[in-house]
Amino acid sequence: MSKKQPAPRRSSGFTQGVARVLILIITCILIYLCLVLPDVINQANMPVAVGEVANQDILAPYSITYESKVYTERARMEAAAAVPPVFLPPDPSIARRQLETLNSILYYISTVRNDPYATREQKLEDLEALDEIKLNPSIAAQILALNDQDWQNIDKEARRVLELVMRDTIRNENVAQIRSNLPAIIDFAFPTEQAQVVIALVSPLIVPTSLYSEEQTNLAREQARATIEPISRQIIAGEVIVRRGQIIREEDLEALNIFGLAKPSNQTDQYVTNAILVGVLATLSVLYFNRRQDQDFYDPKHLSLIAIVFVIFLGLGRFLVIDRTIVPYLYPVAAFGLTIAIIYNFEFGTLLSLFLSILLTFGKNREAELTIFYLLPTMVGMLTIGRARNIGSFIGSGFVTGLLGMAVVTAFRLGDVYTDMVGLSTLVIASLVNGLLSGSFALLLQFVFAQVLDIPTTLQLIDISRPDHPLLQYILQNAPGTYQHSLLVANLCEQAAGAIGADRLLIRVGALFHDCGKANNPQFFVENQVKDKIDAHD
Structure with missing residues (x-):
């Protein structure tokens, strides 16, 4: 028999190890899923390019002021567009060249008019063949019909008008206007037909004297552009960056990228870093638990x-809390650590709280x-709650937790350019509420752990050790001697437990009820049996 007994123990140990x-x-x-899935879900609904339509409201998770490249470039483009084209000073050589051209044209026309051998048809063809200007048949016919005196007058007037016009600054945009104003410049003594001839001769020769300079304009x-300083954009926490149904603009996408809310082109790095973090924390956990195999929490x-509650806290935080503005400062994360410290010890509570804090905020x-x-x-x-011997311990611990949270927020946010006094006050109040909520949830979670794990809590032990507890009253009424004896034993055991570092309250309560059966069946105890009577156990 003795050889067969170790087998079940080894099997049980192996099963627990598995x-x-x-x-x-x-x-x-x-x-790992809690770390990755929230970002995957959120980024699947986020715009990735200008021109796409947002299918949800996207709010700023915190306040920020940043240099907007989009706004700055837009302002610089507007400043550059407002600069008028730069033209070079009027070039006198252009006017001289056009006057020389007119002289050549007039000389050619005079030669054609005075050609004694050419017929009228040939003269018309010669006039229409001019390269510098194009004379229509009616103007050419009018020129040939003029007498010498009228032609000389037109010759002089054409020279005068062109020289007068070319003395002004002429640019591309006002050439047409100057040509349309020629009738007002020609001497009113000329008949309409002769004025038309002057216009036909001069108008084609009117060209810009002030030329556009692309180099000077670009300069x-x-x-x-250089006069425009970088433009800063301020976004307040909770401000809507993009509304649902809105078409994404350049400045919207820039803001989303600043906050890290736009979908990254490659998420592989994020997956790898999350996996590394989980692996590191898992390794630390294995090393810690191997050194604490004698503790209650080593039981599967x-x-x-513990794992279920840990994942619940982490999942709620990563999915619903951490990406918001005020809610992260209201989330009662401390409730988990307080519960673990009450049920087990401060060391274990600190370790798990460290893991939870790192995982909640990683990459955010x-x-x-x-x-x-x-x-x-x-x-x-x-450290404040200790063994949580009463409701006040939870309230006091929650209040102290809130006060320290307020101090942490003030240390980080006071003087922060992105946080105004209203925002700081809101976060400070949220921190205090966080502490009170943590104490309340710790009280609730303590009873959940106690019921599931079938372990007594400090409050339960204190409750059943009250003198007015029904069971103690039953012992007092039915076995007063046993009651007094139990009180003495409880006091002695409590002192002994304190001396050796054991749980004084648990030992005291156990001692109070160690003889509770005597209140119901005293004869079952050997010291209460009458001599020469049959043993009640037989």
């Missing part, structure tokens, strides 16, 4: 409940601030 490994693997998978525009049942905005905000108040709360 259970612990499965708990570790499943917990790591769930933690002026660059100077205008305890590990399962204000990562360092929130990590410290979640961890330090939790540690102080665990």
Whole structure:
């Protein structure tokens, strides 16, 4: 028989070992999903390019002021566009060249008019063959019909008008206007037909004297761009960056990229870094649990409940809380650490609180601030609550947790250019509420752990040790001697437990009820049996 007994123990130990490994693997998978899935879900609904339509409202998670390249470039483009084209000073050589051209044309026309051998038809063809100007047949006929005196007058007037016009600054945009004003410049003594001849001769020769300079224009525009200082854009926490149904503009996408809310082109790095973090924390957990195998939390049942509550806190935080503005400062993360410290010990509570704080804030905005905000108040709360012997302990611990949270927020946000006094006041109040909520939820979670794990809590032990507890009253009424004896034994045991570092309250309560059966069946106890009577157990 003795050789067969160790087998079940080895089998039981192996089964528990497998259970612990499965708990570790499943917990790591769930933690990894809590880290990755919220970003995947959010980014699947986020715009990735200008011109796309947003299918949800996107709010700023925190206040920020940044240099907007889009606004700055737009202002510089507007400043450059406002610069008028730059023209060179009027070039006198252009006017001289056009006057020389007119002289050549007039000389050619005079030669054609005075040609004694050409017929009228040939003269018309010669006039219409001019390269510098194009004379229509009616103007050519009028020129040939003029007498010498009229032609000389037209010759002089054409020279005068062209010289007068070309003395002004002429640009491309006002050439047509100057040509249309020629009738007002020609001497009114000329008949209409002769004035038309002057216009036909002069109008084609009117060209710009002030030419457009692309180089000077570009230089002026660059100077205008240089005068525009970088433009800053301020976005307040909670402000709507993009509304649902809105077409994404350049400035919207820029703001989303600043906040890290736009979908990245490659998410592989994010997946890898999350996996590395989970692996590191899993390794630390294995090393810690191997050194604490004698503790209650090493039992698979305890590990399962701890893992479930841990994942619930992490999942709620990553999916619903951490990407918001005020809610992260209201989320009672400390409740988890307080519960673990009450049920087990401060060391274990601190370790899990550290893991939870890191995982909640990893890869998020204000990562360092929130990590410290979640961890330090939790540690102080665990030190304050002790063994949680009454409701006041939870309230006091929650209040202290809230006060330290307020201090952490003030340390990080006071003087922050992105946080005004209204925002700071809101976060400070939220921190205090966080602490009170943490104490309240810790009280609730303590009873959940106690019921599931079938372990007594401090409050339960205190409750059943009250003198007016029904069972103690029953013992007092039915076995007063036993009651007094139990009180003395309880006092002695409590002192002994304190001397050796054991749980004084648990020992005292156990001693109070160690003889409770005598109140109902005293004869079942050997010291209460009458001599020479049959043993009640027989």
